[in-house]
Amino acid sequence: MGLNKKSVDDINAKGKRVLVRCDFNVPLKNGEITDETRIVAALPTIQKLINDGGKVILCSHLGKVKNGPNEGESLAPVAKRLSEKLGKEVVFVSDYNVTGEAATKAVEAMKDGDVVLLQNTRFRGKEETKNGEEFSKELADLADLYVCDAFGSSHRAHASVAGVTKFITAKGGENVVGYLMQKEINFLGNAVENPVRPFVAILGGAKVADKLNVISNLLEKCDTLIIGGGMAYTFLKAKGYEVGTSLVDDEKIDYCKEMMEKAEKLGKKLLLPVDTTIAKEFPNPIDAEIEVSVVDSNAIPADMMGLDIGPKTAELYADAVKSAKTVVWNGPMGVFENPTLAKGTIAVAKSLAETDATTIIGGGDSAAAVNQLGFGDKMSHISTGGGASLEFLEGKELPGVAAADDK
Numbered sequence: 001m002g003l004n005k006k007s008v009d010d011i012n013a014k015g016k017r018v019l020v021r022c023d024f025n026v027p028l029k030n031g032e033i034t035d036e037t038r039i040v041a042a043l044p045t046i047q048k049l050i051n052d053g054g055k056v057i058l059c060s061h062l063g064k065v066k067n068g069p070n071e072g073e074s075l076a077p078v079a080k081r082l083s084e085k086l087g088k089e090v091v092f093v094s095d096y097n098v099t100g101e102a103a104t105k106a107v108e109a110m111k112d113g114d115v116v117l118l119q120n121t122r123f124r125g126k127e128e129t130k131n132g133e134e135f136s137k138e139l140a141d142l143a144d145l146y147v148c149d150a151f152g153s154s155h156r157a158h159a160s161v162a163g164v165t166k167f168i169t170a171k172g173g174e175n176v177v178g179y180l181m182q183k184e185i186n187f188l189g190n191a192v193e194n195p196v197r198p199f200v201a202i203l204g205g206a207k208v209a210d211k212l213n214v215i216s217n218l219l220e221k222c223d224t225l226i227i228g229g230g231m232a233y234t235f236l237k238a239k240g241y242e243v244g245t246s247l248v249d250d251e252k253i254d255y256c257k258e259m260m261e262k263a264e265k266l267g268k269k270l271l272l273p274v275d276t277t278i279a280k281e282f283p284n285p286i287d288a289e290i291e292v293s294v295v296d297s298n299a300i301p302a303d304m305m306g307l308d309i310g311p312k313t314a315e316l317y318a319d320a321v322k323s324a325k326t327v328v329w330n331g332p333m334g335v336f337e338n339p340t341l342a343k344g345t346i347a348v349a350k351s352l353a354e355t356d357a358t359t360i361i362g363g364g365d366s367a368a369a370v371n372q373l374g375f376g377d378k379m380s381h382i383s384t385g386g387g388a389s390l391e392f393l394e395g396k397e398l399p400g401v402a403a404a405d406d407k
């Protein structure tokens with residue numbers, strides 16, 4: 001699926017002020033960045049604009065910023081890491097107002113090829129998250145051109161992702177997408193719209209409700225849909241099995257029945273766990289030592305909880321992956337944060353690492369799991385977007401893509 005949007009290759013930023021929305025929402029521990037993937041992924045676009053001789057003004061959100069602006073959610077650590085990665089100074093505008101006098105002055109002082117990073121856009125609260133006109137205009141006022149390269153945030157119709165583009169257009173500027181956006185959408189888009197078959201989709205994670213539309217959409221596109229993780233138990237209950245105290249969404253049982261019927265009607269394989277790893281209760285803390293046993297999926301005792309796929313299921317899923325030419329995976333197979341309950345997720349990750357098929361990891365927990373296991377470089381593509389990749393797989397139009405100018 002070609003992306004019919006203008007990209008950074010369609011502009012020459014020489015002497016222009018370019019506002020670039022990145023997704024620098026990186027995990028931090030005691031002020032230190034623990035995973036720089038999203039920073040590294042943003043470099044090609046930034047470097048291109050520097051090479052053009054543009055004035056590169058970067059912006060991003062970080063965290064949820066539930067209690068207003070605070071140093072713990074400042075983008076300062078990102079400015080530092082980015083500067084190391086680019087091998088040049090990144091001027092950080094620490095002002096909690098994001099735009100305004102400090103930002104304007106910093107931009108005025110820029111020479112061609114300079115890089116400035118603005119403060120966390122969510123420090124402007126609802127003005128950012130409700131796509132506020134005023135904040136959108138203030139952002140646009142800083143620049144001549146706008147580049148969206150924040151794939152991970154592109155499902156958010158926020159001021160710095162969507163609203164800003166209207167004001168850039170109003171002043172005669174262009175709105176384009178960056179290389180990361182292009183790469184993400186090419187991989188995910190090709191996998192779903194134009195897959196080399198057999199196409200196997202694997203869905204896991206906690207809740208069926210979060211993935212309703214993904215299940216339905218992927219069933220239409222793939223040859224085999226594999227279900228694991230907490231969401232499998234609602235399907236097993238829909239089949240009439242006892243699932244004990246496993247995570248179940250009772251309101252979605254009919255939906256699961258519908259999906260099983262849909263799979264049958266379309267002639268698609270819908271694979272569910274044939275055995276499951278159970279325990280008395282959910283581990284607390286999550287990585288606590290835990291006593292487990294394995295039972296067939298139709299034999300879960302009423303007082304036990306399913307917390308991972310069992311070994312027979314892991315083998316079944318690995319076999320399905322082996323015969324695939326395209327695999328998309330989103331969501332862990334069990335409570336992978338606990339070593340005893342990570343076996344199913346590890347087995348699936350390993351099968352993806354070993355296949356020659358195109359393998360695409362849909363961000364979030366599955367990306368973290370694959371990287372932690374050291375399989376990162378064995379995958380064709382690991383998306384930098386969790387929610388964004390899911391919404392893309394649902395077939396939704398992403399606001400960050402929609403806002404860019406058509407070719």
Ligand SMILES: Nc1ncnc2c1ncn2[C@@H]1O[C@H](COP(=O)(O)OP(=O)(O)OP(=O)(O)O)[C@@H](O)[C@H]1O
Nearest residue numbers: 205206207229230306307331334335363364365366
């Ligand atoms: N059987 C289970 N019972 C309860 N929780 C589970 C089970 N299997 C997996 N989980 C939990 O599901 C969580 C991930 O679920 P979630 O729906 O948030 O996935 P996700 O974050 O959307 O996946 P991704 O980030 O890959 O898109 C993990 O924290 C994991 O411990």
Ligand SMILES: O=C(O)[C@H](O)COP(=O)(O)O
Nearest residue numbers: 023025063152153386387
């Ligand atoms: O981490 C993400 O998925 C993106 O940065 C979006 O963050 P959000 O869910 O807080 O909008």
